[in-house]
Amino acid sequence: MxxxxxxxxxxxxxxxxxxxxxxxxxxxxxxxxxxxxxxxxxxxxxxxxxxxxxxxxxxxxxxxxxxxxxxxxxxxxxxxxxxxxxxxxxxxxxxxxxxxxxxxxxxxxxxxxxxxxxxxxxxxxxxxxxxxxxxxxxxxxxxxxxxxxxxxxxxxxxxxxxxxxxxxxxxxxxxxxxxxxxxxxxxxxxxxxxxxxxxxxxxxxxxxxxxxxxxxxxxxxxxxxxxxxxxxxxxxxxxxxxxxxxxxxxxxxxxxxxxxxxxxxxxxxxxxQPQRYDFLGLVLLDRGVLRAHQSVTSEHGDGEITSGTFSPTLQTSIALARLPLGTAIGETVHVAVRDKQLAARVTKPRFVRNGRGLI
CATH class of the missing domain: 3.30.1360.120 (Probable tRNA modification gtpase trme; domain 1)
Incomplete structure (x- = not known):
């Protein structure tokens, strides 16, 4: 019930x-x-x-x-x-x-x-x-x-x-x-x-x-x-x-x-069993919306989005993702969105604090 x-x-x-x-x-x-x-x-x-x-x-x-x-x-x-x-x-x-x-x-x-x-x-x-x-x-x-x-x-x-x-x-x-x-x-x-x-x-x-x-x-x-x-x-x-x-x-x-x-x-x-992934942020560079479970491809291997949405404050799509160790802030990765590979920039896993964008 x-x-x-x-x-x-x-x-x-x-x-x-x-x-x-x-x-x-x-x-x-x-x-x-x-x-x-x-x-x-x-x-x-x-x-x-x-x-x-x-x-x-x-x-x-x-x-x-x-x-x-x-x-x-x-x-x-x-x-x-x-x-x-x-x-x-x-x-x-x-x-x-x-x-x-x-x-x-x-x-x-x-x-x-x-x-x-x-x-x-x-x-x-x-x-x-x-x-x-x-x-x-x-x-x-x-x-x-x-x-x-x-x-x-x-x-x-x-x-x-x-x-x-x-x-x-x-x-x-x-x-x-x-x-x-x-x-x-x-x-x-x-x-x-x-x-x-x-x-x-x-x-x-x-x-x-x-x-x-x-x-x-x-x-x-x-x-x-x-x-x-x-x-x-x-x-x-x-x-x-x-x-x-x-x-x-x-x-x-x-x-x-x-x-x-x-x-x-x-x-x-x-x-x-030490850390296996980096937990980082993504900001979409192309048009679309990032969602949970979308796969991420990088120079270091594959990862996955855990949470994604369109950010009303930043007016762009953002996500949290588990990415291969060694993935660098500022690096460009690609996210599988339907039948397309969309570009996204890697950021720190925090986008807004006290009303201000951090990326």
Whole structure:
């Protein structure tokens, strides 16, 4: 059965085109995906991301559990509120899921996992807890909703609606969080823009959403969320990585701690099988649109696009791709688009940040 967030009826009243996304009935757009994209880059917009699953990991062994579970090192989280991005790996070094971990206090963390993988992830985590016999619990918080407000004016709009959060969050650095009453406010996001992600009781979500609407914040659907994240060079689980792809081949080496003595699931596999591909960006030089699974030919061998789209900000087609090692920034490669070989320029895998093109 398709699941619904607490805001489902509000999306429908706003005229959203609804689609199945990871088993959830979610808004694709509210009329114009392009206008929604530009709203976030130029002003701000809000996303219902309540389909994402927040988990509270707590107990005397919570830190030990996360140290063994994920590829990044939660030992680096020394200040309450600080967060990090990482992935859970399987023993072969493939990505079970990517996630964000927030350090709340000693013995307590909040972990946010993807919607479509939530059931699998929770089973995986509980199996590891049992296997390692650790004193910790992993509690899904489906009593909570998550609303992301992103864009250059996002914070001021949130503070207009929730003035009590301003003093606590105004000086909050990127990738940090703080609790203000019932609101868990985080400076994380998936657009490459400034903004806040607010986790709150599901019972308060509709009123908060309506207050943002009244303050002039437009709702943004999954379509614009995808073009925004791709412009920002952010991975999407199931496209840019999955259980058969190493994080080293998905541009996620920076989220993997191989330098310390700490052991974690998948570490031995990563050490035994080093990086095989470069994860880079492509900008199309010919007319057409780059899409996932299109093959790429270069002087160094063949590669594949993992995510591709037309960039509303740059007004050209862009993509993320796994390319042969040694492929250089600025090099020209060719992409198979239908029956043609189209030229594309290799770039860093980040195209837009804070409204500005980087290529």
């Amino acid at each position: 398709t699941q619904k967030t607490v805001l489902n009826e509000m999306h429908r009243r706003l005229g959203a085109k609804m689609v199945d996304f990871g088993g959830w009935d979610m808004p694709l757009h509210y009329g114009s995906q392009i206008e929604e994209h530009h709203a976030v880059r130029r002003d701000c917009g809000m996303f219902d991301v309540s389909h994402m699953c927040a988990l509270d990991v707590a107990g005397p062994d919570a830190k030990t559990f996360l140290l063994r579970l994920i590829a990044n090192n939660v030992g680096r989280l020394q200040t309450p509120g600080k967060a990090l991005y990482s992935a859970m790996l399987n023993p072969s070094g493939g990505v079970v899921d990517d996630l964000i971990v927030y350090f709340v206090e000693d013995g307590q963390y909040r972990v946010v996992i993807n919607a479509g993988t939530a059931e699998k992830d929770i089973a995986w985590m509980n199996a590891r807890l049992a296997e390692w016999n650790l004193a910790a619990t992993c509690l899904p918080r489906r009593d909570l909703a998550i609303i992301a407000v992103q864009g250059p004016n996002a914070k001021s709009r949130v503070w207009q609606v929730l003035p009590e959060t301003r003093a606590a969050s105004e000086a909050l650095p990127p990738f940090h969080s703080i609790s203000v009453g019932d609101y868990f406010v985080a400076t994380t996001g998936y657009t490459g823009e400034d903004g806040l992600e607010i986790t709150l009781p599901a019972s308060k979500a509709q009123a908060f959403w309506q207050a943002l609407l009244d303050a002039g914040v437009p709702p943004i659907g999954l379509g614009a969320r995808d073009t925004l994240r791709l412009e920002a060079g952010m991975n999407l689980y199931g496209q840019d990585m999955d259980e058969n792809v190493s994080p080293l081949d998905a541009g996620l080496t920076w989220t993997v701690d191989l330098s310390s003595d700490r052991d974690f699931v998948g570490k031995a596999a990563l050490l035994a």
